[in-house]
Amino acid sequence: MTTYGYARISTKKQSIERQIRNILNYDNNAIIYQERYTGTKVSGRKEFKKLLSKVKEGDTIVFDSVSRMSRDSIEGTELYFELFNKGVELVFLKENYINTTTYKKALNNNIQLTNTAVDSILKGVNEYLVTLAKEQIKIAFEQAEKEVKDLQERTKEGIETARQQGKQIGQAKGKKLVVKKSAEAKEKIVKYSKDFKGTLSDVEVMKLVGLSRNTYYKYKKELREEL
Structure with a gap:
């Protein structure tokens, strides 16, 4: 034993x-x-x-x-x-x-x-x-699951509050990927990736969301840090 x-x-x-x-x-x-x-x-x-x-x-x-x-x-x-x-x-x-x-x-x-x-x-x-x-x-x-969802919700609310106050979130204006798109992409990663709430592999999620490999793994790392 x-x-x-x-x-x-x-x-x-x-x-x-x-x-x-x-x-x-x-x-x-x-x-x-x-x-x-x-x-x-x-x-x-x-x-x-x-x-x-x-x-x-x-x-x-x-x-x-x-x-x-x-x-x-x-x-x-x-x-x-x-x-x-x-x-x-x-x-x-x-x-x-x-x-x-x-x-x-x-x-x-x-x-x-x-x-x-x-x-x-x-x-x-x-x-x-x-x-x-x-x-x-x-x-x-x-x-244990509720704690994760509460954290995700607080993070989402914090981002929205900062945005309404005119603060720069994420990439600066003029970059290829703007804040709104990055937020939407992260939501889809959480929804579809098997490492979070979904069932799809990394390659499948990349194709579905339309992200490059580097950007996808960057967002995935940021999400893990948030969770």
């Missing part, structure tokens, strides 16, 4: 060293996988995919927080139960109420039936406790 740790940051303002330190404080022998400036989805994270290919039944993966695993509620919840069913222990240092050990207790610590008429009520209570545990897991990932 092996303990792994996974740490990632999306922007330069975040500290991956802090995450690693927290994981090693939990288990000093943890094998750390780390990556910087990643998107929210698992598909764009090479190191995490390597870890997922190695982990097996009885192993443990430690995260500093649920948002480091995924900031997509559907993807995160599905991956949680996929790993749980595989027999992998999941530990979230900041949200230990959804650790797999906690979820197991909800499944196993059922109220004993009495072979009386009261059993119909007790069965309902047991089912409710399991449902509640599942809902807590789902809510944790939904909150």
Whole structure:
């Protein structure tokens, strides 16, 4: 049985060293996988995919927080139960109420039936406790996703406020690509790229949005820093 740790940051303002330190404080022998400036989805994270290919039944993966695993509620919840069913222990240092050990207790610590008429009520209570545990897991990932959306909205509002105040945003006037077009292009990248909310590859998004390779990767890097 092996303990792994996974740490990632999306922007330069975040500290991956802090995450690693927290994981090693939990288990000093943890094998750390780390990556910087990643998107929210698992598909764009090479190191995490390597870890997922190695982990097996009885192993443990430690995260500093649920948002480091995924900031997509559907993807995160599905991956949680996929790993749980595989027999992998999941530990979230900041949200230990959804650790797999906690979820197991909800499944196993059922109220004993009495072979009386009261059993119909007790069965309902047991089912409710399991449902509640599942809902807590789902809510944790939904909150992580909400934080990203709130940040995107604040960024969008900040850009619009600056524009209304007459401030220069992005490229200066006279350049080939003006602010409005760059903002629209970024919105499409977020919408269609598999590294954000979409399903398309980089080449497909470049063709769809009509961007050069250099401009596309420049915008993609800026988006990752914003997220």
